[in-house]
Amino acid sequence: MNSARLVRGAVAAALVTILLSACSSDGDDGVPRSWIRETYTVSGSRWLDKDSSPARVADAIHDHRKALDRSSGGGMRFLRYGDDMVTVSPHRGGSMIEIEDYRNGYRRHKQHLVNWPNPNSQSYRGGGPGEGK
Template identity: 70%
Template sequence: MNSARLVRAAVAAVLAATLLTACSSGGDSDAVPRDWIRKTYTATGSDWLDPDSTPSQVAQAIHSKRKGLDRASGDRKEFLRYGDDMVTVSPYRSGSLIEIEDYRNGYHRHQRYLSYWPNPDSSSFRGGGPGEGK
């Protein structure tokens, strides 16, 4: 009787661990590589700086670290779309300024350059974050 309880407890623990792993790992594949950006660039409040590289170079480095869902450019700025967020890389002095913001806010702020990206206010928009399509 004791061994049957032990087997049931072990099976329950394995199932719980499997479910937790499945639920927690799905959202990272389309997320902004925030930790990498924090480690790689110089923080300035809520943004980051690269003092030497162009916006195109910085956007390519970020995109190489984790491929975004889409990429656009305009007015010397680069835009990377990641699920519910976006990264804007703008010229700043001799380098670049990196901003991470909510997709909806960023889209409205820069929509003249993002003409083919989905409008977050449309009924067909499905973010791309955890739980998308469910």
């Protein structure tokens, strides 16, 4: 009975992983998730660079794949990639990298994103597939 549960749990976890990777933005204009995973140390749902400042990490990510927009504030750096956003924050002498949906990131950090489009406005189109339709 326990082994059947373990198998079902493993299958469910594999399916979730496949679905999340299928939905991730790692195309030519999306967040360079694979590169971030390969370059930085994973810490739960975030990544860490123990030695580099947020400015330096954000520059490295942007150099790898150009962001649609960049901003900064409160010691943090922000990179916008269509429907996603990368936030690089100071963390214990280094940096912490978070990737999240643009709407959630905008809601959390809008005081630092004054020139970015409000995702709740009628004119916001997101920048993902089907942009400008």
